[in-house]
Amino acid sequence: MPPDSVPANSSVAITDVIGIKESTLGQRLFANQAVWVAVAVALIMALMSLRYPDQYGTEDNFYNITRNFSFIGIMALGMTAVIITGGIDLSVGSVMGVVGIVVGLIMHQGKFSDSILYSWYVAVPAGLATGVVCGLFNGILVTRVGLSPFVTTLGTLSIARSAAVLLSQNKMIYEFGWSGQQFFDIFGGQFIVANSVWLLLVMTLAFAFVLKATVWGRHLYAIGGNEHAAQLTGVPVVKVKLQAYVFCSLCAAVAAIMLLGWQGSAINALGTGYELRVIASTVIGGTNLMGGEGGAFGAFVGAALIEVIRNGLILAGVDSNYQGIFVGGFIILAVLLERVRGRKRE
Amino acid sequence: MPVLQLRNVSKHFGAIRALNDVNLTLEPGEVLGLMGDNGAGKSTLVKIMAGNFPPSHGDILLEDGPVVFHQPIDARRKGIEIVYQDLALCNNLTAAANVFLGREIKRRFGPFNLLNYKAMTEQAGRLFGELKSETRPHDLVRRMSGGQRQAVAISRTRLSNPKVVLLDEPTAAISVRQVAEVLDLIRRLRDQGICVVLISHRMPDVFSVCDRIFVLRRGRKVAEKSIADSSPEEVTGLITGAIHAA
Numbered sequence: 135m136p137p138d139s140v141p142a143n144s145s146v147a148i149t150d151v152i153g154i155k156e157s158t159l160g161q162r163l164f165a166n167q168a169v170w171v172a173v174a175v176a177l178i179m180a181l182m183s184l185r186y187p188d189q190y191g192t193e194d195n196f197y198n199i200t201r202n203f204s205f206i207g208i209m210a211l212g213m214t215a216v217i218i219t220g221g222i223d224l225s226v227g228s229v230m231g232v233v234g235i236v237v238g239l240i241m242h243q244g245k246f247s248d249s250i251l252y253s254w255y256v257a258v259p260a261g262l263a264t265g266v267v268c269g270l271f272n273g274i275l276v277t278r279v280g281l282s283p284f285v286t287t288l289g290t291l292s293i294a295r296s297a298a299v300l301l302s303q304n305k306m307i308y309e310f311g312w313s314g315q316q317f318f319d320i321f322g323g324q325f326i327v328a329n330s331v332w333l334l335l336v337m338t339l340a341f342a343f344v345l346k347a348t349v350w351g352r353h354l355y356a357i358g359g360n361e362h363a364a365q366l367t368g369v370p371v372v373k374v375k376l377q378a379y380v381f382c383s384l385c386a387a388v389a390a391i392m393l394l395g396w397q398g399s400a401i402n403a404l405g406t407g408y409e410l411r412v413i414a415s416t417v418i419g420g421t422n423l424m425g426g427e428g429g430a431f432g433a434f435v436g437a438a439l440i441e442v443i444r445n446g447l448i449l450a451g452v453d454s455n456y457q458g459i460f461v462g463g464f465i466i467l468a469v470l471l472e473r474v475r476g477r478k479r480e
Numbered sequence: 481m482p483v484l485q486l487r488n489v490s491k492h493f494g495a496i497r498a499l500n501d502v503n504l505t506l507e508p509g510e511v512l513g514l515m516g517d518n519g520a521g522k523s524t525l526v527k528i529m530a531g532n533f534p535p536s537h538g539d540i541l542l543e544d545g546p547v548v549f550h551q552p553i554d555a556r557r558k559g560i561e562i563v564y565q566d567l568a569l570c571n572n573l574t575a576a577a578n579v580f581l582g583r584e585i586k587r588r589f590g591p592f593n594l595l596n597y598k599a600m601t602e603q604a605g606r607l608f609g610e611l612k613s614e615t616r617p618h619d620l621v622r623r624m625s626g627g628q629r630q631a632v633a634i635s636r637t638r639l640s641n642p643k644v645v646l647l648d649e650p651t652a653a654i655s656v657r658q659v660a661e662v663l664d665l666i667r668r669l670r671d672q673g674i675c676v677v678l679i680s681h682r683m684p685d686v687f688s689v690c691d692r693i694f695v696l697r698r699g700r701k702v703a704e705k706s707i708a709d710s711s712p713e714e715v716t717g718l719i720t721g722a723i724h725a726a
Contacts, residue, residue: 349584349593352573356581359570366532366568367636368553368582426572 167420167471168432175438182446189449201328201396203441205389208334209408210415210433211341212385215378217416218345220358220425221276221283223379226386226412228294229268230405233390235302237261238400244311253313254320258391265387266380268294273379277372291409298402308399321395330392334434337385342430354378358425414461415440418468439464481543483508483643483675484529484560489538491524491699498524499535500699506644509673511666513680513690513707517719520696522679523565526646529677530562531555543643553582559643563650565679567633569621575628576604576617579635607635612661626653634665644675651685663689683712697721 163169183191209226216223237257244252268290275286310317323329345351353374356364365371386405394400417423418439419432443460484506491499499521506512516522528535531549539546542558549555552562569578577600585596585603604617613631621629630653637645647666651659659682666676666689680686686693686707693710695703695718703710703718703726710726717723 344592347592347594349586349595352577352584352595355572356570356577359572360568363568363570364581366552366564368556426570 167468168429168435170471171419171432171435171439171468175435175442178439178442178446182449186449190446195445195449197324197327199438199441199445200331202445203437204328204330204334205393206408206411206415206440207434207437208330208337208389208392209382209386209412210419210437211334211337211430212382213412213416214341214419214421214428214430214433215354216283216382217413217421217423218354218358218425218428219375219378220361221375221378222287222413222423223272223382224284224287224409224413225268225272225290225294226382227405227408228291228298229265229383229386230390230393230408231298231402232268232294232301233261233264233387234394234400234404235298235307235402236264237391237394238307238310239301241310241314241317242307244313245309246311248312252311254317255313257317258321261391262384262387265383265385265390268386269380269383270376272383273376276379277375295402295406298404302400302402304402306399306401310398318395318398321392322398323395328396330389330396333388333392337388338430338434345430350374350377355426358422358427411440412437414465417472418464420468420472422472436468481508482506482541483543485541486525486529486535487539487541489525489528489535489540491521491528491533492536497699499528499696501538502696502699502701504694504701504704506675506677508643508675509670510692511670511676511678511690513678513686513693514696515680515686515693515715515719516696519698520719521699522696523648524699525696526562526648526677526679529555529644530560530646556640559641560646561637561640561642561644562646563630563633563637563648565648565652567629569629569632571620571622573621574617575608575615575619575621575624575632576601578621578632579604579607579617579639581636583639604635607638608632610638611635611665613658627655627658630654630658630662634662642674644677645669646677646679648679649681650678651680651682659685683715686715687712695719695726702726 189195213223213226237260240252240257240260241254250256272287272290275281276283321329325332345354353364353369356369357371357374361371390404393404415436416428416433417436419434419436421428421432440461443464444457447457447460448454482505486502486504489499489502490497502525514522514525527533529540531552531554534548540549541547547558570581573581580600585599586593587596601617608615608617608631611631611634613628615624615628615631621632630650634650650662654662663685666678669676678686678690690707692704692706693715694701695715697719702724705726714723714726718726
């Protein structure tokens with residue numbers, strides 16, 4: 135029966151309240167962790183600029199900060215998709231390493247040959263494809279075989295890093311052949327801020343849109359909220375989760391290519407330990423490790439906060455060995471904040 | 481003509497025989513009360529009809545012949561809707577999002593399937609109104625009462641034009657007033673020619689809406705008779721085994 139045929143009088147009181155949102159915009163912002171982290175970032179930057187106007191509040195430093203967190207931010211977007219489904223991907227740092235080596239090796243051949251095969255036109259798609267393969271590997275083991283995401287991606291972390299070392303024959307790649315300069319100009323270039331920062335901005339906006347407005351985004355949250363219910367109601371759980379892992383590895387590949395463009399050299403240790411910084415960014419931005427909650431802006435500002443703290447400590451002359459303590463403290467603070475908000479919500 | 485038939489259906493879980501050689505025929509526009517003690521096989525029986533798992537032996541027949549369901553949406557596509565006992569809701573989503581989960585109203589925009597928030601909110605609101613539930617489409621399920629959750633789960637069955645609606649303990653967690661609404665809804669479904677299977681422990685509910693009762697004990701059918709020829713006392717006896725068969 136179409137619901138239109140309900141007699142009008144049966145729903146008088148109910149239709150009146152449909153339009154009422156449960157909270158005002160202000161209340162929602164107040165409850166959003168990403169907003170608080172953004173405020174913290176702005177506050178730290180403002181205070182540091184006042185205190186150290188010559189070193190901190192400069193264009194150069196702004197350029198450095200934004201570029202430094204753009205790579206982590208791009209990876210954190212992919213991580214957000216996986217964590218919203220209730221999973222985790224520990225392999226992103228190693229995927230970054232192997233992608234960097236694949237791209238570097240192909241372009242390196244351009245030193246000896248003018249063939250288009252050994253240019254970035256081929257190397258970049260090959261790098262992205264490498265990311266997709268890693269994502270499929272993780273995704274298939276998690277969704278089809280039913281292995282735990284933690285252990286599966288821990289395995290991939292080890293495998294991909296080893297593959298990077300083997301492929302590179304443990305050598306650094308720093309000659310990028312005939313298309314190298316163009317590659318550096320495009321992927322490592324800048325327009326006011328580094329190109330990787332623009333890419334992060336575009337990807338953040340696009341991913342925020344996808345999470346909020348598309349069926350795929352809705353299904354990510356549904357799987358994280360109650361995977362069994364999602365399955366029963368006809369959400370294509372296996373497909374959506376698989377796509378989340380592929381998206382995550384693809385983001386790591388994109389970040390690897392941008393990082394390569396800026397650094398100008400590929401080493402097989404590229405991205406070592408990044409998985410923890412990426413997960414930390416995601417969690418600080420308010421994404422719940424239990425799944426079902428999180429957002430694109432959280433990933434962005436979470437990555438920004440870690441870099442702003444790191445950069446601020448350096449410029450304030452604090453021994454760089456203290457960085458870990460501060461960053462770790464903020465991670466725990468973020469989870470505590472989440473806990474307090476969670477209690478209020480129940 | 482029956483809308484759904486089960487023929488000699490058995491279900492084993494390892495050594496456990498949950499259902500043994502059960503035959504069941506459902507006619508359009510009837511309400512069947514499926515009764516039995518805990519572990520008698522009621523939920524197994526409805527889950528077979530809803531496509532959660534296939535029977536170990538026996539056949540499921542619809543109007544146009546035998547069917548095999550591999551997953552719940554196969555059954556849903558054939559016009560069989562179910563409200564699970566645990567309701568199958570996502571606490572982190574809104575009421576409207578839960579109603580439309582898995583069958584969102586969407587608009588195509590380039591490569592994207594966009595959610596049509598407005599249409600889903602309005603329709604969910606109408607469905608809640610129909611159940612006389614004070615559920616607001618924008619509210620998160622996490623913050624809802626048992627009755628509101630139940631309304632969300634039941635509203636899902638109203639999205640399609642089902643032939644059979646299976647309700648697994650729909651009145652277990654809700655207030656007295658809401659029980660009356662659910663029973664009214666069952667009658668309205670029946671009046672539209674839909675067959676409703678009601679699993680319930682509440683004798684008054686069963687005797688107020690059902691046309692027939694079907695009693696299971698230890699995986700076997702012990703009675704199938706018109707409600708007019710039975711009594712709550714007899715049914716209680718059948719469920720507990722004090723009366724062997726009727």
